[in-house]
Amino acid sequence: MNQKEPLLNIQNLSVEFRTIEGTVYAINDLSYTLNSGDILGIVGESGSGKSVSSLGIMKLIPNPPGKIVNGKIIYEGKNLVNISEKEMEQIRGNDISMIFQEPMTSLNPIIKCGKQIAESLILHRGLKKKVAFEQAVEMMHSVGIANPEQRAHEYPHQLSGGMRQRVMIAMALACKPNILICDEPTTALDVTIQAQILDLIRHLNKEMNTAVIMISHDLGVVSELCERVIVMYTGCIIEESSSQELFENPLHPYTIGLIKAIPKISKDREPLQTIEGVVPNAMEKTDGCSFWPRCKDVMLRCKQELPPMIQVKQDRKVRCWKYVVGNRHEGI
Amino acid sequence: MERLRFIIKRFALLIVMLFGVATIVFVLTKLVPGDSAVANLSQRSLSDPKIVEAYKVKHGLDQPVIIQYFIHIKNVFKLDLGTSMRTNQSILYELKRCFPATIELATLAILLSTIFGIFFGIISAMKRNSIVDQIVRAISVLGVSIPSFWFALIMLYVFYYKLQILPGPGRLSASFSAPVAVTGFYMIDSLIEGDFLKFIDALKHLILPASVLAAFTMGLITRTTRSNLLDVMSTDYIRTAKAKGLSKVSVIVSHALGNALIPVLTVIGLGFGNLLGGMVLVETIFNWPGLGQFAYNSVKSLDYPGIIGVSLLIALNYMLINTVIDILYGTIDPRVRCK
Numbered sequence: 001m002n003q004k005e006p007l008l009n010i011q012n013l014s015v016e017f018r019t020i021e022g023t024v025y026a027i028n029d030l031s032y033t034l035n036s037g038d039i040l041g042i043v044g045e046s047g048s049g050k051s052v053s054s055l056g057i058m059k060l061i062p063n064p065p066g067k068i069v070n071g072k073i074i075y076e077g078k079n080l081v082n083i084s085e086k087e088m089e090q091i092r093g094n095d096i097s098m099i100f101q102e103p104m105t106s107l108n109p110i111i112k113c114g115k116q117i118a119e120s121l122i123l124h125r126g127l128k129k130k131v132a133f134e135q136a137v138e139m140m141h142s143v144g145i146a147n148p149e150q151r152a153h154e155y156p157h158q159l160s161g162g163m164r165q166r167v168m169i170a171m172a173l174a175c176k177p178n179i180l181i182c183d184e185p186t187t188a189l190d191v192t193i194q195a196q197i198l199d200l201i202r203h204l205n206k207e208m209n210t211a212v213i214m215i216s217h218d219l220g221v222v223s224e225l226c227e228r229v230i231v232m233y234t235g236c237i238i239e240e241s242s243s244q245e246l247f248e249n250p251l252h253p254y255t256i257g258l259i260k261a262i263p264k265i266s267k268d269r270e271p272l273q274t275i276e277g278v279v280p281n282a283m284e285k286t287d288g289c290s291f292w293p294r295c296k297d298v299m300l301r302c303k304q305e306l307p308p309m310i311q312v313k314q315d316r317k318v319r320c321w322k323y324v325v326g327n328r329h330e331g332i
Numbered sequence: 333m334e335r336l337r338f339i340i341k342r343f344a345l346l347i348v349m350l351f352g353v354a355t356i357v358f359v360l361t362k363l364v365p366g367d368s369a370v371a372n373l374s375q376r377s378l379s380d381p382k383i384v385e386a387y388k389v390k391h392g393l394d395q396p397v398i399i400q401y402f403i404h405i406k407n408v409f410k411l412d413l414g415t416s417m418r419t420n421q422s423i424l425y426e427l428k429r430c431f432p433a434t435i436e437l438a439t440l441a442i443l444l445s446t447i448f449g450i451f452f453g454i455i456s457a458m459k460r461n462s463i464v465d466q467i468v469r470a471i472s473v474l475g476v477s478i479p480s481f482w483f484a485l486i487m488l489y490v491f492y493y494k495l496q497i498l499p500g501p502g503r504l505s506a507s508f509s510a511p512v513a514v515t516g517f518y519m520i521d522s523l524i525e526g527d528f529l530k531f532i533d534a535l536k537h538l539i540l541p542a543s544v545l546a547a548f549t550m551g552l553i554t555r556t557t558r559s560n561l562l563d564v565m566s567t568d569y570i571r572t573a574k575a576k577g578l579s580k581v582s583v584i585v586s587h588a589l590g591n592a593l594i595p596v597l598t599v600i601g602l603g604f605g606n607l608l609g610g611m612v613l614v615e616t617i618f619n620w621p622g623l624g625q626f627a628y629n630s631v632k633s634l635d636y637p638g639i640i641g642v643s644l645l646i647a648l649n650y651m652l653i654n655t656v657i658d659i660l661y662g663t664i665d666p667r668v669r670c671k
Binding site: 058060062085086089090091092093094097098100102105106107108109110111119120123124155157168171172 | 566567568569571572573574575576577578579580586587590591664665666667
């Protein structure tokens with residue numbers, strides 16, 4: 001592997017859910033890369049495919065009805081789409097880990113917290129039960145759980161939401177994975193706990209050099225934590241940028257709308273900005289850009305052709321006809 | 333200790349419930365139309381008012397109902413269930429005689445149905461909507477809906493009459509004498525006697541009636557296991573377990589089963605209670621001298637003490653089983669323990 005090779009390289013990934021009512025095109029032609037030590041943010045509304053894309057990396061999309069129909073997920077030279085379930089089990093929880101949105105329901109209610117963490121150590125590191133449990137306690141300590149010896153012997157229902165999310169993080173990081181996927185890890189938590197968990201993730205990213213994919217619909221969370229951000233809409237990436245630039249100078253009309261829709265605390269009370277319309281039905285594949293019915297700058301071409309991903313600058317991509325030379329009707 | 337207090341509390345509750353059951357059973361027997369004297373005395377004795385009077389005095393039927401009730405409650409708590417009007421034996425003796433036969437049968441039946449039910453349930457859930465699943469589901473529906481007397485006759489016809497690989501009705505073959513009653517369970521008693529052949533014979537006699545009885549409960553257990561396992565498999569914590577890299581089998585064994593089997597425990601408990609109540613039809617067809625036969629005979633001859641004795645025993649079974657299930661619930665699910 002040469003040095004420029006990214007840790008994770010997703011190419012043209014498409015995921016469909018074949019249901020009785022019809023096919024849902026959850027992910028369309030998704031491509032991005034993740035370098036080791038990166039923190040990448042993925043933002044989008046509910047149903048934009050951000051969770052499905054991460055479950056796709058773990059190959060945990062419920063199948064049936066979900067299926068990866070196209071594309072590659074290259075990790076350490078292996079295409080995860082093609083490898084066997086056995087090989088994938090070696091990677092899950094060991095190389096790539098995941099934290100989920102719901103700490104209240106994501107832990108097994110009848111197994112002690114410590115044991116749930118120790119399990120992956122026993123599985124991937126081949127540790128003896130007792131040693132694994134001791135390491136689990138250590139792990140709980142390092143994610144900021146007070147009294148880890150006692151907590152390790154408690155059941156999930158005895159812990160608060162924030163504590164449970166810490167247990168989840170300890171579990172995900174137990175085997176020191178290369179990639180940690182966080183699927184809205186703070187959505188179900190209080191704001192103060194949210195900040196603590198984000199701090200913890202940042203800290204662990206620095207300390208263990210774990211690459212993080214942070215999925216969120218909360219732009220605040222993403223801007224605080226991530227260096228690079230991907231904006232998703234109806235299963236497509238519509239904009240990719242550094243975090244700072246995205247917030248200072250959003251390009252895609254959808255991103256502009258999203259950032260305008262963040263409530264601001266200022267002296268003057270202004271009505272909250274919204275994006276008109278609703279997310280289109282993912283069962284209908286349109287020829288044009290999926291955002292055009294809600295777009296303020298819509299042109300004829302938007303309705304007819306899907307815009308390509310346009311490299312505007314280095315590390316700056318957008319999927320919008322506005323930025324194609326010849327279509328430009330306002331300066332960037 | 334928290335746990336011990338929970339258990340003691342459950343047992344204290346048992347006594348209260350037993351009192352309630354004793355009352356209800358008494359009221360019910362008094363509400364049943366019919367005269368016990370008519371049912372038990374011969375036509376000639378009935379024509380003599382003195383004999384009828386003596387019969388009523390002997391069994392306390394001449395007392396006002398309320399007095400009868402208090403005597404009944406007092407006796408129940410003294411474990412004195414009276415004398416059978418039909419056999420003239422003490423009810424306790426009668427129950428001791430026939431209950432082990434039923435326990436032996438019910439235990440084997442519940443073991444069979446639990447093992448196969450859970451196994452089929454897991455297979456069915458793992459291979460959801462496959463041919464295997466369809467077959468298992470068909471079998472479980474069949475098990476639940478097939479009439480037991482018909483199934484019993486078919487089983488006897490096939491395995492006893494046609495194939496001749498299993499013995500027919502009764503608890504032992506004619507070549508063996510009943511083992512000396514220590515526990516009342518033929519399988520245990522024959523082992524105590526050291527007669528291994530008798531043990532095998534007793535076991536062989538159990539297989540057919542136990543299988544017939546197991547069919548119904550197995551169907552229930554299969555269906556409950558399947559649906560609960562499917563529910564659990566779609567929960568977030570199973571996704572977490574998969575994300576850890578556990579294989580499908582370990583996800584099911586160490587994460588899903590414990591959670592899925594909690595409701596199945598209730599079904600097993602109720603099924604066992606039901607079986608311990610004695611299955612009249614199956615016991616009759618297999619000539620099994622168990623509780624079902626005793627209950628049937630007691631009702632037929634309006635043997636009040638007999639009816640009351642059987643009813644109390646059945647109620648006590650259910651209460652004990654439920655208590656055990658409650659305690660097991662607490663053992664498996666920590667959330668139950670701390671309420």
